[in-house]
Amino acid sequence: MQDAITSVINSADVQGKYLDDAAMEKLKGYFQTGQLRVRAANIISANAANIVKEAVAKSLLYSDITRPGGNMYTTRRYAACIRDLDYYLRYSTYAMLAGDPSILDERVLNGLKETYNSLGVPINATVQAIQAMKEVTAGLVGQDAGKEMGVYFDYICSGLS
Ligand SMILES: CCC1=C(C)/C(=C/C2=NC(=C\c3[nH]c(/C=C4\NC(=O)[C@H](C)[C@H]4CC)c(C)c3CCC(=O)O)/C(CCC(=O)O)=C2C)NC1=O
Numbered sequence: 001m002q003d004a005i006t007s008v009i010n011s012a013d014v015q016g017k018y019l020d021d022a023a024m025e026k027l028k029g030y031f032q033t034g035q036l037r038v039r040a041a042n043i044i045s046a047n048a049a050n051i052v053k054e055a056v057a058k059s060l061l062y063s064d065i066t067r068p069g070g071n072m073y074t075t076r077r078y079a080a081c082i083r084d085l086d087y088y089l090r091y092s093t094y095a096m097l098a099g100d101p102s103i104l105d106e107r108v109l110n111g112l113k114e115t116y117n118s119l120g121v122p123i124n125a126t127v128q129a130i131q132a133m134k135e136v137t138a139g140l141v142g143q144d145a146g147k148e149m150g151v152y153f154d155y156i157c158s159g160l161s
Helices: 004-015 021-032 034-059 075-098 102-109 112-119 123-141 143-160
Strands: none
Touching: 004 021, 021 034, 034 075, 034 123, 034 143, 075 102, 075 123, 075 143, 102 112, 102 143, 112 123, 112 143, 123 143
């Protein structure tokens, strides 16, 4: 896993140089948004179950997916879907704190699309649910932090697509 600091330092180290202006700017931006990130992570962790619940209500509930024949039908599959959304929320929060998406590649997206395809988990509906979490989260943490979180929700969606 990388974060905004290690990624800037690693690329300077590869060239055997001190940080250049662009690297300094990147770090400055990261440090300036530090409080915003920590505050957002606090709000999200205190409201995680509700964020998932609201996102499901907005995107999946009462659709064909929750009826017989749908991939969320049966309690077991419904619970698996909720659990997956909770993973996406928690790992997006980690990535937002780190200011870097590498944790998503390593722990979430690796092999996920293949797993979903082999189990018949619908990717479109999953992307819709993640987009709904993005909206609900932004409503709670505010526009600036919501935009930061949005980067990582979108990263998961494009990794699935
Ligand atoms: C931390 C990283 C991590 C991720 C991301 C993860 C995902 C993940 N989701 C799975 C299943 C599943 N995922 C879903 C999800 C959904 N079905 C829908 O219709 C909805 C659109 C959607 C929810 C948004 C469902 C229903 C299953 C069970 C499918 C089945 O067994 O038939 C499985 C197969 C094994 C299992 O059932 O537990 C994995 C590995 N596991 C992990 O360890």
